[in-house]
Each structure stands twice: as structure tokens, then as C-alpha cells.
Amino acid sequence: MEEQLLCCEADRPPIRRAYRDSNLLTDRVLRALLRAEDKYQPAPNYFKCVQRELAPYMRRIVATWMLEVCEEQKCEEEVFPLAMNYMDRFLSVEPTKKNHLQLLGATCMFLASKLKETIPLTANKLCIYTDNSITPAQLLQMELLVLNKLKWDLASVTALDFIDHFLRQIPGMRECKLVLRKHAQTFVALCATDVKFIASPPSMVAASSMVAAVGGLQSRLAGGCNMSQKMTEQLAQTIRCDPDCLRACQEQIEALLETSLRQAQQHAVATETKNVHEGLCLSATPTDVQDINILINLHKS
Numbered sequence: 001m002e003e004q005l006l007c008c009e010a011d012r013p014p015i016r017r018a019y020r021d022s023n024l025l026t027d028r029v030l031r032a033l034l035r036a037e038d039k040y041q042p043a044p045n046y047f048k049c050v051q052r053e054l055a056p057y058m059r060r061i062v063a064t065w066m067l068e069v070c071e072e073q074k075c076e077e078e079v080f081p082l083a084m085n086y087m088d089r090f091l092s093v094e095p096t097k098k099n100h101l102q103l104l105g106a107t108c109m110f111l112a113s114k115l116k117e118t119i120p121l122t123a124n125k126l127c128i129y130t131d132n133s134i135t136p137a138q139l140l141q142m143e144l145l146v147l148n149k150l151k152w153d154l155a156s157v158t159a160l161d162f163i164d165h166f167l168r169q170i171p172g173m174r175e176c177k178l179v180l181r182k183h184a185q186t187f188v189a190l191c192a193t194d195v196k197f198i199a200s201p202p203s204m205v206a207a208s209s210m211v212a213a214v215g216g217l218q219s220r221l222a223g224g225c226n227m228s229q230k231m232t233e234q235l236a237q238t239i240r241c242d243p244d245c246l247r248a249c250q251e252q253i254e255a256l257l258e259t260s261l262r263q264a265q266q267h268a269v270a271t272e273t274k275n276v277h278e279g280l281c282l283s284a285t286p287t288d289v290q291d292i293n294i295l296i297n298l299h300k301s
Contacts, residue, residue: 020164025164025165025168029165030162030165030238033157033161033162033165033203034203034239034240036157037157037201037202037203038201039157040085040089040153040156040157040202041201042085042088042089042091042092042198043092043093044198044199046088046091046092047195050091050092050093050094050095051091051095051096052095053095053096053097053098054091054096054098054101056195058098058101059087059091059101059195060193060194060195062087062101062102062104062105063084063087063105063192063193064193065102065105065129066080066083066084066105066108066109067080067189067192067193069109069126069129070083070109073121073125075109075113075116075117075121076116076117077160077185077189078112078116078158078160079109079112079113079116079117080109080112080189080192081158081159081160081188081189081192082112082115082116082154082156082158083105083108083109083111083112083113084108084192084193085156085158086108086111086112086146086150086154086156087104087105087108088198089149089150089156090104090108090146090149090150091104093149094145094149100142102130102133102134103130103134103138103139103142104142104146106126106127106129106130106134106139107139107142107143107146108146109121109126110123110126110139110143111143111146111147111154112154115154115155123136123139123140124136126139127139157202158188158202159188159191159192159202159203159205159206159209160185160188160206161202161206162202162203162206162207163181163184163185163188163206163209163210164181166184166206166207166210166235166238167180167181167184167210169231169234169235169238170231176217179217180210180213180214180217183209183212183213183216183217184206184209184210184212184213185209187208187209187212187213187253187257188205188206188209190253190256190257190260191205191209191253191256194256196252196256197252200249201239203239204239204241204245204246204249205249207235207236207238207239207241207246207249208246208249208250208252208253209253210231210235211228211231211232211235211246211247211250212250212253212254212257214227214228214231215228215250215254232246232247232250
């Protein structure tokens with residue numbers, strides 16, 4: 001008798017994930033995160049004091065590439081911010097050649113996925129994403145160097161660790177919280193690509209991302225404007241910072257979103273023009289156009 005093949009056997013099995021543990025969202029855990037975040041802060045001036053060959057724009061290029069890899073591989077949302085924390089901490093203490101920066105970025109994703117993923121990214125797959133400009137042996141060698149420089153302390157506190165704690169302070173609105181969480185995660189990832197936010201504590205980035213998300217969705221929320229103002233004051237008190245500092249960080253995030261949106265649109269127009277000139281078929285929507293639509297919807301909502 002011919003055996004039937006189950007759907008789950010034809011492809012990789014579905015990844016099982018645990019439910020979120022409400023015991024990890026207590027005030028005691030939040031206070032512990034706030035105490036620990038300074039320990040994992042990179043040096044904000046490492047481009048001037050440590051690095052000789054690297055410039056901030058190089059970090060932005062590699063960070064954008066890392067974000068694209070994480071999105072294409074559908075990594076857990078914690079992987080990219082954690083990988084960027086590893087990179088910044090490493091660059092804070094170790095002078096690095098510019099032709100090794102992509103190798104470093106791949107290594108940091110390799111380590112972050114091991115910590116956060118059920119099925120981590122493989123060395124071979126990451127090398128393919130570099131167009132085979134690095135080898136698995138180089139990746140594994142760099143892994144040992146990064147671990148040594150980070151003193152094997154990989155349990156970094158990132159901005160994403162605070163998002164659920166801050167959402168917990170908003171009463172009710174279960175469906176809106178899911179949207180707020182998604183938008184806040186997008187802002188956190190965006191901040192991780194920009195060098196201006198290296199000096200900002202993760203709690204500040206998370207709180208500003210939450211306020212920016214609430215501000216963007218205020219038309220959907222009852223009393224959205226008042227809610228945004230109240231949340232700014234409440235989160236500023238929670239993380240013990242001046243509300244004006246929180247607003248300034250929020251404005252930086254919104255300005256970064258505007259810049260990213262404009263650059264994505266320009267890139268899409270240039271790509272479409274090039275395709276038309278080359279006579280290529282444009283029946284399928286390019287990935288970068290889809291990304292623009294996501295940014296537009298995020299900006300308008």
C-alpha cells in the first residue's frame with residue numbers, strides 16, 4: 001500500500017515556541033533590566049577613539065544588510081538588535097579593518113541566532129549571504145574572537161526586552177497592543193541601524209519607540225493624543241529620565257523614519273527606471289517596493 005506523505009514531512013517541521021511567561025513581566029524583572037542595561041552599553045565614541053579605518057556610514061551599510069538577512073530568514077525579532085549590540089560592543093574595544101566588517105556582522109548574527117533561535121542560522125548559509133566572500137572557517141575563527149572580546153557575556157539587554165513591560169502598563173485594548181508591539185519593534189530595528197542611537201540606553205529607545213508607535217496610531221485609539229502624552233510621562237518616570245529627553249528621542253526616531261522612507265522611495269524609483277530601460281518584465285512586485293509600502297503604512301497609521 002502506498003504511504004501518504006504528510007505536509008509537515010515534505011518540508012522542515014514547524015518550529016514550536018513557548019507561550020510568553022507572564023511571570024517575566026513583573027516589576028522586579030523590569031527593575032533588574034534597568035539595573036543591567038548599562039553593563040551592555042557600547043562606547044558611543046568608538047569611531048573616534050578606537051576605530052581608524054571604519055566610518056559610521058560603513059556600519060549603516062552592514063547593519064542594513066544584516067536586517068535584510070534576518071528578515072529574509074524570518075529570524076526572531078530579538079536576533080537583529082542583539083547582533084547589533086554584539087557588533088557595537090566588539091567595535092568599542094577592538095580595532096577592525098573595513099574589509100572585515102561584513103565578516104563581523106555575519107558572526108554577530110551567527111551568535112545572536114544561536115541564543116534566540118530554535119533552529120539557528122548556519123555558517124554556510126551566512127557565507128552564501130556574503131556572496132561567498134567569507135568562508136565558514138573564517139566565520140568560526142571570528143566567532144571565537146568576538147566571544148573573547150565580549151568575555152563570553154552574550155545575555156545583553158536590548159530595547160526589545162522592555163517593549164512587553166511597557167505594553168503591560170497600557171490597560172485593555174488587546175488588539176491595539178498587537179499593532180503597537182509590531183510598530184514599536186519596527187522602530188527598535190530602525191534605531192539599531194543608525195549610529196546616533198548607540199549612546200541611548202535600550203530603555204530609552206524602547207520607551208521612545210512605544211510613544212512614537214502610540215503617536216502614529218492615535219487616530220485609531222480613543223483619546224490617542226492624551227494617551228501619547230500620558231505614556232510619555234509614565235514611561236519617563238518608569239525609566240527615570242526627563243520627559244523632554246524622551247520626547248527628543250522620539251523626534252529623532254520619527255525623523256529617521258522619514259529619512260528611511262524617502263531613501264526607500266528613491267531606491268524603488270531608480271530600480272523601476274533601470275528595469276524599464278533594460279526591458280525587463282515588471283509583472284512581479286520588487287521586494288524593495290513591498291518594503292516601501294510597509295513603511296508608508298506604518299507612517300500613515
